[in-house]
Amino acid sequence: MLSLQHLSKYYQAGGNKTFVLNDLSLDVDEGEFVSIMGPSGSGKSTLLNIIGLLDEPSEGYHYFAGEAVHLLKEKQRSAMSRGYMGYVFQAYHLIDELTVYENIETPLIYQNIKGSERKALVADILDRFNIVGKKDLFPSQLSGGQQQLVGIARALIAKPKLLLADEPTGNLNSKQGDEIMELFLKLNREDGVTIIQVTHSEKNAEYGNRIINLLDGKIESSRVLNHQ
Amino acid sequence: MWKSYLTSAFRSFKNNRGFAAINILGLALGLTAFLLIIFYVSDELSYDRFNTKADRIYRVNEDLKFGNNEVFYAVSMAPLAQALKEDFPEVENAVRLKNAWSARIKKGDVTIRENKLAFADPSLFQVFTLPMIEGNAVTALKEPNTVVLTESTARKYFNSTQVLGRTLLFDDHLNYKVTGVIRDLPKTSHFNFDFFLSMSSLEESRENKWLRSNFSTYVLLKEGADVKQFEGALNGFLQRHSGAEVQAELKMTYSSFEKSGNYFRLNLIPLKDIHLKSNRTGELGPNSTVQYVYIFSAIAFFILLIACVNFMNLATARSANRAKEVGVRKVLGSSRSYLIAQFLTESILVTFMAAVLAFGAALFLLPLFNQLSGKEMAVSAQSFIWLLPLFIGLVLLIGVSAGAYPAFFLSAFQPIQVLKGKLSTGFKASGLRNFLVVFQFSISIFLIIGTLVIYKQLNYIRTKNLGYNRDQVVIVQNSYELNDQAKLFKQEVKRLPGVLNATLTGYLPTSNWHNTAMFYKDASLDSKRSLFPETWGVDEDYIDALGMTMASGRSFSKDMLTDSSGIIINESAAKFLDLKEPLNKTLFKSNGGERTESNTKAYHIIGVVKDFNFSSLRDNIGPVVLFLDANNGALSIRVKTTDLKKVMAQIEQTWKSISPNVPISVSFMDQDFDATYRSEQRIGRLFILFTTLAISIACLGLFGLAAFAAEQRSKEIGIRKILGASVPVIVRMLSVDFLKLVVLAIVIASPLAWFLMYKWLQDFAYRVQIQWWIIAIAGIAALLIAFLTISFQSVKAALSNPVKSLRSE
Numbered sequence A: 001m002l003s004l005q006h007l008s009k010y011y012q013a014g015g016n017k018t019f020v021l022n023d024l025s026l027d028v029d030e031g032e033f034v035s036i037m038g039p040s041g042s043g044k045s046t047l048l049n050i051i052g053l054l055d056e057p058s059e060g061y062h063y064f065a066g067e068a069v070h071l072l073k074e075k076q077r078s079a080m081s082r083g084y085m086g087y088v089f090q091a092y093h094l095i096d097e098l099t100v101y102e103n104i105e106t107p108l109i110y111q112n113i114k115g116s117e118r119k120a121l122v123a124d125i126l127d128r129f130n131i132v133g134k135k136d137l138f139p140s141q142l143s144g145g146q147q148q149l150v151g152i153a154r155a156l157i158a159k160p161k162l163l164l165a166d167e168p169t170g171n172l173n174s175k176q177g178d179e180i181m182e183l184f185l186k187l188n189r190e191d192g193v194t195i196i197q198v199t200h201s202e203k204n205a206e207y208g209n210r211i212i213n214l215l216d217g218k219i220e221s222s223r224v225l226n227h228q
Numbered sequence B: 001m002w003k004s005y006l007t008s009a010f011r012s013f014k015n016n017r018g019f020a021a022i023n024i025l026g027l028a029l030g031l032t033a034f035l036l037i038i039f040y041v042s043d044e045l046s047y048d049r050f051n052t053k054a055d056r057i058y059r060v061n062e063d064l065k066f067g068n069n070e071v072f073y074a075v076s077m078a079p080l081a082q083a084l085k086e087d088f089p090e091v092e093n094a095v096r097l098k099n100a101w102s103a104r105i106k107k108g109d110v111t112i113r114e115n116k117l118a119f120a121d122p123s124l125f126q127v128f129t130l131p132m133i134e135g136n137a138v139t140a141l142k143e144p145n146t147v148v149l150t151e152s153t154a155r156k157y158f159n160s161t162q163v164l165g166r167t168l169l170f171d172d173h174l175n176y177k178v179t180g181v182i183r184d185l186p187k188t189s190h191f192n193f194d195f196f197l198s199m200s201s202l203e204e205s206r207e208n209k210w211l212r213s214n215f216s217t218y219v220l221l222k223e224g225a226d227v228k229q230f231e232g233a234l235n236g237f238l239q240r241h242s243g244a245e246v247q248a249e250l251k252m253t254y255s256s257f258e259k260s261g262n263y264f265r266l267n268l269i270p271l272k273d274i275h276l277k278s279n280r281t282g283e284l285g286p287n288s289t290v291q292y293v294y295i296f297s298a299i300a301f302f303i304l305l306i307a308c309v310n311f312m313n314l315a316t317a318r319s320a321n322r323a324k325e326v327g328v329r330k331v332l333g334s335s336r337s338y339l340i341a342q343f344l345t346e347s348i349l350v351t352f353m354a355a356v357l358a359f360g361a362a363l364f365l366l367p368l369f370n371q372l373s374g375k376e377m378a379v380s381a382q383s384f385i386w387l388l389p390l391f392i393g394l395v396l397l398i399g400v401s402a403g404a405y406p407a408f409f410l411s412a413f414q415p416i417q418v419l420k421g422k423l424s425t426g427f428k429a430s431g432l433r434n435f436l437v438v439f440q441f442s443i444s445i446f447l448i449i450g451t452l453v454i455y456k457q458l459n460y461i462r463t464k465n466l467g468y469n470r471d472q473v474v475i476v477q478n479s480y481e482l483n484d485q486a487k488l489f490k491q492e493v494k495r496l497p498g499v500l501n502a503t504l505t506g507y508l509p510t511s512n513w514h515n516t517a518m519f520y521k522d523a524s525l526d527s528k529r530s531l532f533p534e535t536w537g538v539d540e541d542y543i544d545a546l547g548m549t550m551a552s553g554r555s556f557s558k559d560m561l562t563d564s565s566g567i568i569i570n571e572s573a574a575k576f577l578d579l580k581e582p583l584n585k586t587l588f589k590s591n592g593g594e595r596t597e598s599n600t601k602a603y604h605i606i607g608v609v610k611d612f613n614f615s616s617l618r619d620n621i622g623p624v625v626l627f628l629d630a631n632n633g634a635l636s637i638r639v640k641t642t643d644l645k646k647v648m649a650q651i652e653q654t655w656k657s658i659s660p661n662v663p664i665s666v667s668f669m670d671q672d673f674d675a676t677y678r679s680e681q682r683i684g685r686l687f688i689l690f691t692t693l694a695i696s697i698a699c700l701g702l703f704g705l706a707a708f709a710a711e712q713r714s715k716e717i718g719i720r721k722i723l724g725a726s727v728p729v730i731v732r733m734l735s736v737d738f739l740k741l742v743v744l745a746i747v748i749a750s751p752l753a754w755f756l757m758y759k760w761l762q763d764f765a766y767r768v769q770i771q772w773w774i775i776a777i778a779g780i781a782a783l784l785i786a787f788l789t790i791s792f793q794s795v796k797a798a799l800s801n802p803v804k805s806l807r808s809e
């Protein structure tokens, strides 16, 4: 579903280019669960942002769901990201002014989905994530793990084809982290959601079916796992 | 969608109560001031518009130049109204009004002094819209000794409005029959009378004299009449009618009169312009000036602008905090226009709340504001016809214009920039925000300087050496009612302990009495060598009793029989006459009628009195000639006492012993003087009020910005403190940036304020200088106020526990 070919991203610093991603090629199929690892500054977030259409590469080809993304206009790309992507962040990035319910509902509002339908969808996901009792609380009233749960619920509410998670467990303790990973696994296995996550933890990376190691903007190694 | 805009707007207020409060309060304050000024200005602009034919009504003014003298009259000649009606087909109607000044009217056993009376032609009710409750509007003022009362006057005297045919006794000897009752005059009429006496009661109204001007003449033009053409024809008309009289009185033809540089002209002023644009000799009441309407409109606009700037500044300052929200929303799929709509909703909501508060406050404060401004404005159900659209218009205009910049600014954030933390979330030094702070403070400093100058000028007027001493002078205003016994009254009063002196005459620097006459340097009555001064008939105690000073010569004396042909002139008259040694020079005056040398009277100048002010301090002192006369208009008594009450009682006792039936009417000269400047004092007070408001609003904004900067830099402050920075160092660090802006505002505003106030002062013949320290005071005050505002926040931030602010990151 996703193909990156000879992708580069660099920043002009003085006279010379600093490469963040350097001639990188990567294919991801539908239904995969990919973990990206690598030292800090190796370009993981940049890669994820480009895949999520939040950032643009400097060079290279980028295909997503059969479209040549590198040829699309800004408007079309943002329409595409709205329809296909769900994002989960290390820092949760919930809107402090909105309740749990409203945070989850927000993407639906932006997609002009009717009120009654929104209600049903949000009720459904609250139920699935076991957070019905928290729906009227504000983010500041939740623990980190609960906030990330809300973040994931929000990312999934519009039924994205691709879930992108940048260090989703980075701010959580290991027990909370395990729960989130179990959830990802379940989403991937049972609901067929394609997931690309960035993580620093070998253990969490192994929840995926493929681990990609980045170093200095290049894929240093890639390994496929066979879970049974 | 709307619901989500509103809920997030409300939540955002709740979570930022402080800023929301500053926003709403600042805007509400500004709007309140704006509304009060709007009330004031619209009241000023509404004068005389209640007349349904206002567009077609004009007053005829008269301009006169003779010799060195120029006079601009609001009054014109007795036969003018009738002649205009006869000569010009475009004149539909004309009416004359003449102030009757004062009368004593009997109500049962009591006598009441009334001061709002005027003689009027019967056509009054055809020209002006003064609806009759009782009586016939066509015939009401036809007969001599008839009177039309206002509704409240009728009730005052008869407890009823059904009073046709009843009579009122004027001054103990004249019976006036009531032939009509009209509604009370609107406050927004440029003349304001309670009694309209029939013009036919007045002998003078029938005089066919074209060189005497005592009547306010109004014409009603026919629909579609060409005003320009009519006004242009007036001078030919005047020449036709007055030529013979000019020839007889001045011994020259009309054309040679004009050839020698003199003129005698009529012109028109639209009724609707009188209140704001007319300041001539002989107005029916004090008018206002359009200048103040402009000044106050500008202030209203600026205050609103300052309040809007606060709003924008706080919104963009908070943008750092909201950047995250914008970023997340965009990642979740919000388009830019959604975000813009969301921020605009927020700003319109703030404006709405502020406007509700402001409208409430303005209505609540209106009575107080009336007191301050001397107006009688009221809000009725009818006012809502324009208040409601004004409300909606203001909310939308301010909400959108103040919210637009933050909305576009915030919605333009790039989501990854924000989420990566690349967008510096610190208190960004924004050029625009700095510009706006400078702008606000420039206006504030401008207003401080303006207020100081105006205040100083008004104070100067109040305390200026006027050339006479107005303190401790009691004036018996109606001594003329004692007739021949006025002199006796004066003698008796002079004998009272505590009374220093007394002078019997109506011609006082604080009175409205005016009389003019022509004086010539040569017996041949050559008008090129003439003077057209005010001529005041006074007695021998005048100079001393009023505390005037002789520049040379002597005052009148009882013992000098020749003083009946002696005159005292003021310095200004000496200057006009170009007399180096005026003493003992002779001036000639025509006795009227035949202009032969034998028909002139010679006066010799026995003294020159130092100039004293008698009209407005806006005007230069004109020439005055004092001569001995038995004028008994008023008795001015100079007292020297610590027990004024006792002296007053004795004066009244003396009066009663002479005239037990007529009540005495007294005033104090200093109060009469102050009354002349009451409207200026009011304007001064309003100025101070609005300036204070403007500065408060600007400071409120600065307070918010400072609070915000301190909050944003709390981590930095914490680190600096851990590294050993002292509280003063941190306060300085936080304050200096803002104070620099205030200094810049001082540099910008001072010359501008100096220039405009300098122009304003040119209107006054007697005026203060704008000293450098006025600007220094304004600058220091602005800096001090700003510093106090900022340091409150800075000190709070500097004193906070550094560990706390660091942990929260």
Ligand SMILES: Nc1ncnc2c1ncn2[C@@H]1O[C@H](COP(=O)(O)OP(=O)(O)O)[C@@H](O)[C@H]1O
Pocket (backbone or CB within 6 Å): A011, A020, A038, A039, A040, A041, A042, A043, A044, A045, A046, A047
């Ligand atoms: N706007 C930018 N200008 C210059 N360098 C940048 C910019 N944004 C990111 N970088 C650099 O790109 C590199 C990769 O960043 P990132 O993708 O966030 O790494 P990771 O997520 O692997 O830690 C870093 O060295 C960072 O300094």
Ligand SMILES: [Mg+2]
Pocket (backbone or CB within 6 Å): A044, A045, A046
């Ligand atoms: Mg990263």
